[in-house]
Amino acid sequence: FFLGKRYPSFGFGIPKSSKSSIGKSSPLWQYILDHSLREHPILKKLRLLTADHPCSKMMVSCDQAQLMANLVKLIKAKKVIEIGVFTGYNTLNMALVLPDNGRVVACDINEDYVKIGKPLWKEAGVEHKIDLRIKPAIQTLDELLASGEAETFDFAFIDADKESYNEYYEKCLRLIKKGGIIAIDNVLWSGRVLKPRKDDLATQSIHHLNEKLQRDARVNISMLPMGDGVTLAFKL
Ligand SMILES: C[S@@+](CC[C@H](N)C(=O)[O-])C[C@H]1O[C@@H](n2cnc3c(N)ncnc32)[C@H](O)[C@@H]1O
Numbered sequence: 571f572f573l574g575k576r577y578p579s580f581g582f583g584i585p586k587s588s589k590s591s592i593g594k595s596s597p598l599w600q601y602i603l604d605h606s607l608r609e610h611p612i613l614k615k616l617r618l619l620t621a622d623h624p625c626s627k628m629m630v631s632c633d634q635a636q637l638m639a640n641l642v643k644l645i646k647a648k649k650v651i652e653i654g655v656f657t658g659y660n661t662l663n664m665a666l667v668l669p670d671n672g673r674v675v676a677c678d679i680n681e682d683y684v685k686i687g688k689p690l691w692k693e694a695g696v697e698h699k700i701d702l703r704i705k706p707a708i709q710t711l712d713e714l715l716a717s718g719e720a721e722t723f724d725f726a727f728i729d730a731d732k733e734s735y736n737e738y739y740e741k742c743l744r745l746i747k748k749g750g751i752i753a754i755d756n757v758l759w760s761g762r763v764l765k766p767r768k769d770d771l772a773t774q775s776i777h778h779l780n781e782k783l784q785r786d787a788r789v790n791i792s793m794l795p796m797g798d799g800v801t802l803a804f805k806l
Pocket residue numbers: 628629630653654655656657658659660661677678679680683705706707708729730731
């Protein structure tokens with residue numbers, strides 16, 4: 571009931587400029603942004619640039635990105651993994667709050683999307699912190715594990731193909747240090763997790779991971795109704 575009241579159009583009306591479970595036209599979402607968003611001007615520029623893209627709804631919601639930046643600062647993170655870059659809004663968001671010797675390993679398979687945001691990484695002066703890997707994210711995570719980087723990362727954001735979520739989670743859990751955080755996006759999948767259809771592999775995959783996380787003793791968790799739903803897993 572409470573969620574329904576706070577998020578009146580839960581599951582519908584993903585805003586074009588930034589995905590969220592609250593409808594674009596919801597006065598509450600606008601109120602949240604008006605009273606909490608502190609967006610770096612170049613991040614804002616990238617968000618507005620991405621809003622014109624036909625796949626703009628893939629972009630992370632700006633309030634969720636701000637929460638992740640605050641968490642990264644809180645835990646004094648140095649090494650971050652971004653699984654699913656798209657135009658690079660959250661990659662830039664992470665790079666902006668990392669120390670100068672920090673690093674974001676940014677994974678995507680589509681260079682055309684990434685090219686849109688890359689000039690803004692440079693304009694923001696953080697390009698040197700971004701280690702972009704254009705190949706399937708599973709391959710990048712395996713390479714990081716093979717090169718002895720297990721338990722050296724502080725934060726990971728899982729936001730790519732939903733069918734691979736469990737594999738991303740398991741590999742990130744090995745790459746993250748104790749006390750590190752894994753943020754998993756789209757855990758509510760516009761409400762489809764309530765009734766996953768057998769032929770809908772993406773929803774099945776998200777739902778299974780949600781069920782597994784609920785009883786996973788390796789982490790503490792919080793599932794937040796922010797954006798399209800985000801679970802924060804805190805490695806024990
Ligand atoms: C939802 S978007 C990511 C949004 C992004 N995190 C942001 O800050 O706006 C998902 C991205 O995952 C990428 N992707 C899909 N399958 C992938 C794979 N197997 N490996 C790496 N990236 C993949 C897509 O090309 C797309 O850019």
